[in-house]
Amino acid sequence: MTNDSYGITVSRNIIDRQRSHPEATGDLSGLLSELIVAAKTISAEVNMAGLGDFMGMVGTTNIQGEKVQKLDDFANSAIKRRMARCGFVSVMASEEEADAIPVVEGYEGKYTLAFDPMDGSSNIDVNVSVGTIFSIHRAINGGSPNAENDLLQPGRKQVAAGYIIYGSSTMLVYTTGEGVHGFTLDPTVGEFYLSHPDIKMPARGKYFSVNEGNTIYWKDEMSRYVEFVKQADKGSGRPYSARYIGSLVADFHRNLITGGVFLYPSDTKNPNKPAGKLRLLYEAAPLAFIAEQAGGRAITDDGREIMDIEPDCLHQRVPLIIGSRDDVDIAEGFFTGKR
Numbered sequence: 001m002t003n004d005s006y007g008i009t010v011s012r013n014i015i016d017r018q019r020s021h022p023e024a025t026g027d028l029s030g031l032l033s034e035l036i037v038a039a040k041t042i043s044a045e046v047n048m049a050g051l052g053d054f055m056g057m058v059g060t061t062n063i064q065g066e067k068v069q070k071l072d073d074f075a076n077s078a079i080k081r082r083m084a085r086c087g088f089v090s091v092m093a094s095e096e097e098a099d100a101i102p103v104v105e106g107y108e109g110k111y112t113l114a115f116d117p118m119d120g121s122s123n124i125d126v127n128v129s130v131g132t133i134f135s136i137h138r139a140i141n142g143g144s145p146n147a148e149n150d151l152l153q154p155g156r157k158q159v160a161a162g163y164i165i166y167g168s169s170t171m172l173v174y175t176t177g178e179g180v181h182g183f184t185l186d187p188t189v190g191e192f193y194l195s196h197p198d199i200k201m202p203a204r205g206k207y208f209s210v211n212e213g214n215t216i217y218w219k220d221e222m223s224r225y226v227e228f229v230k231q232a233d234k235g236s237g238r239p240y241s242a243r244y245i246g247s248l249v250a251d252f253h254r255n256l257i258t259g260g261v262f263l264y265p266s267d268t269k270n271p272n273k274p275a276g277k278l279r280l281l282y283e284a285a286p287l288a289f290i291a292e293q294a295g296g297r298a299i300t301d302d303g304r305e306i307m308d309i310e311p312d313c314l315h316q317r318v319p320l321i322i323g324s325r326d327d328v329d330i331a332e333g334f335f336t337g338k339r
């Protein structure tokens, strides 16, 4: 990080970006600023989860069929509360809610917001990095009553996307389609400062991130790809090192900075979830936008670009291979039978 970037706050960065678009009304800037306030609230609770009453489960199960952690619930409410009357959003979707979430009447705005309030929940109680992921589209069907349609847009149409990672430091990484920019929270003043301007993902990495506990459920092509990265071949930097945190945001962030590939392919583990585990609207699509803006790539395991998939429902699951462009290209070769 260069010293002169230290003074640039995320608010200044957002305004500078807005200034470069004379037609901008400031609504997107306002939306991002409100979301950042919610993120700071969540960060404060995550960093003290062990001290407050935020460890463990709420005791309910969400639409995903997953047990809801107390921090899932807190983060979900913090974002909903903040965004429901900010005046910039017409409808929201959350991993934690079965249906589209309307905003307070009279406060409808021109954007939609899809979010995973707390990604990596299984890691909360063991103090491993977790995150919040968000995706912003323009409301094209005029919000409610067409709310759900406004949320079901392909990733290619995203206006902005990003994540906050609550790790050894709290970082915000976002894009509005003009590169990827990282900000680190100085908790002593409660400000995010530019620490990673214009992040570029190395074309090829040395890490592969996958849950090998699922090997028996994979398609053969996936097993052959994983065997490939484990083979010794100095010239191509193999064998790769295995890094799997179990928080998508943390695994993705490492690969964004150092290079590497994350894979959560389709599997036969859960017959009613043949596409694997991760969700398109608020996990795969926003991270695919970030990956492409940083020079990387994101595909499914049947050769589709994540950013081109037309969602058919709010909680649609997709196989996800995402990361360094050359690594994703090689993996694609295995999945499409070329290798």
Ligand code: AHG
Residues within 6 Å of the ligand: 066, 095, 116, 118, 119, 120, 121, 122, 211, 246, 247, 248, 249, 277
């Ligand atoms: P969430 O906590 O929002 O449900 O997401 C968890 C996801 C993702 O963060 C991670 O990559 C993946 O689940 C890990 O799944 P496995 O435990 O099956 O590997």
Ligand code: MN
Residues within 6 Å of the ligand: 116, 118, 119, 120, 248, 283
């Ligand atoms: Mn998640």
Ligand code: MN
Residues within 6 Å of the ligand: 072, 095, 116, 117, 118, 119, 120, 121
């Ligand atoms: Mn989650």
